[in-house]
Amino acid sequence: MNESIILGIESSCDDTSAAVILGNKILSNIAASQDVHRDYGGVVPELASRAHQQNIIPVVEKAVTQANIQQKDISAIGFTRGPGLLGSLLVGTSFAKSLSMSLNVPLIEVNHLQAHILAHFIDDANTMPPKFPFLCLTVSGGHTMIVLVKDYFDMQIIGKTTDDAAGEAFDKIGKIFGLDYPAGPLVDRLAKKGDENSFKFNKPRLGNYDYSFSGIKTSVLYFIQKEVQKNPNFIKENLNNLCASVQKSIVDILMDKLEKASADLNIKEVAIAGGVSANSGLREAMKKNAEKLGWHIYIPKFEYTTDNAAMIAMVAQLKLERNEFADLSVGASARYDMEEVFKNKEE
Numbered sequence: 001m002n003e004s005i006i007l008g009i010e011s012s013c014d015d016t017s018a019a020v021i022l023g024n025k026i027l028s029n030i031a032a033s034q035d036v037h038r039d040y041g042g043v044v045p046e047l048a049s050r051a052h053q054q055n056i057i058p059v060v061e062k063a064v065t066q067a068n069i070q071q072k073d074i075s076a077i078g079f080t081r082g083p084g085l086l087g088s089l090l091v092g093t094s095f096a097k098s099l100s101m102s103l104n105v106p107l108i109e110v111n112h113l114q115a116h117i118l119a120h121f122i123d124d125a126n127t128m129p130p131k132f133p134f135l136c137l138t139v140s141g142g143h144t145m146i147v148l149v150k151d152y153f154d155m156q157i158i159g160k161t162t163d164d165a166a167g168e169a170f171d172k173i174g175k176i177f178g179l180d181y182p183a184g185p186l187v188d189r190l191a192k193k194g195d196e197n198s199f200k201f202n203k204p205r206l207g208n209y210d211y212s213f214s215g216i217k218t219s220v221l222y223f224i225q226k227e228v229q230k231n232p233n234f235i236k237e238n239l240n241n242l243c244a245s246v247q248k249s250i251v252d253i254l255m256d257k258l259e260k261a262s263a264d265l266n267i268k269e270v271a272i273a274g275g276v277s278a279n280s281g282l283r284e285a286m287k288k289n290a291e292k293l294g295w296h297i298y299i300p301k302f303e304y305t306t307d308n309a310a311m312i313a314m315v316a317q318l319k320l321e322r323n324e325f326a327d328l329s330v331g332a333s334a335r336y337d338m339e340e341v342f343k344n345k346e347e
């Protein structure tokens with residue numbers, strides 16, 4: 001078994017994170033999230049890069065200390081090359097390059113979305129990794145897609161959003177309700193106290209396995225505008241029911257296509273990944289399908305759902321085993337093209 005120690009660094013959006021992995025086991029996973037964005041209702045790229053610059057050294061030091069290792073024990077540095085905000089990615093990339101040079105250890109570049117999926121291979125006493133081939137519904141603030149995972153680095157995107165991502169839909173609709181950014185976790189919390197059948201919103205009608213979330217956002221906006229005209233306290237009086245109904249609609253949209261893909265491809269190994277995989281409605285829907293459709297489901301631990309460096313360290317470990325190193329001239333890539341990274345797209 002591989003016993004290499006790797007330091008992983010993640011800085012693609014608004015979380016500065018560092019993690020240490022030994023083999024497939026996480027020794028530490030530290031994250032500093034940035035509250036500065038809350039007042040602006042979304043991530044402000046320039047503020048994000050500045051906060052990363054302030055956070056990165058303390059976060060890395062804490063990850064190393066908590067893992068109870070010394071810098072000399074580190075065999076390689078893994079970092080998020082993209083996709084993400086360029087200014088944010090540049091901080092992690094430059095830091096990783098400098099550290100790899102000063103420690104004289106190899107540098108390994110990681111695709112952020114591949115990392116959300118491969119987080120399922122982190123060795124955790126309570127969970128089993130998925131078996132290939134499996135389907136992974138990857139849902140975050142920036143992406144929504146169904147990925148057919150044939151092997152660690154052999155993935156095919158079979159469906160994706162044509163407009164907003166699922167996390168973006170939660171955040172934008174939450175904003176209409178007056179909730180702080182990021183609204184996703186708040187909608188989830190309030191939904192628990194509401195009735196999911198209170199309000200109905202339109203579902204998109206798209207072919208194949210693609211998604212669309214801009215329609216539900218607009219239909220909620222028009223509905224709220226109309227109701228608030230009649231009753232200015234409409235949102236306040238119905239917040240829990242509104243959150244529950246919106247959550248149900250988004251989860252239904254996500255699950256419909258995932259069920260279709262599972263049936264068409266006859267794959268019952270089904271995983272979820274990314275920030276929205278923390279959503280309790282989505283987790284519940286997966287559990288129901290395990291019973292109803294005989295799916296073997298894989299739901300990540302909460303700390304590996306939203307952005308974290310543990311998943312980056314995991315991918316770096318898999319790449320170290322394959323001797324896949326980055327050159328010191330590597331640059332951050334805001335639009336790190338998934339199709340380019342995920343092989344066999346044309347098959």
Ligand code: KG4
Pocket residue numbers: 013139140141142143166167168170171182183184185188274275276277278279280305306307
């Ligand atoms: O993966 P992630 O941390 O960052 C990106 O790569 O985008 O995902 C962040 C997204 C945000 O849109 C956030 O609102 C959403 O995940 N999110 C949730 C929940 N927790 C995080 N959405 C719904 N329910 C949750 N419990």
Ligand code: ZN
Pocket residue numbers: 112116140141274275306307
């Ligand atoms: Zn992410």
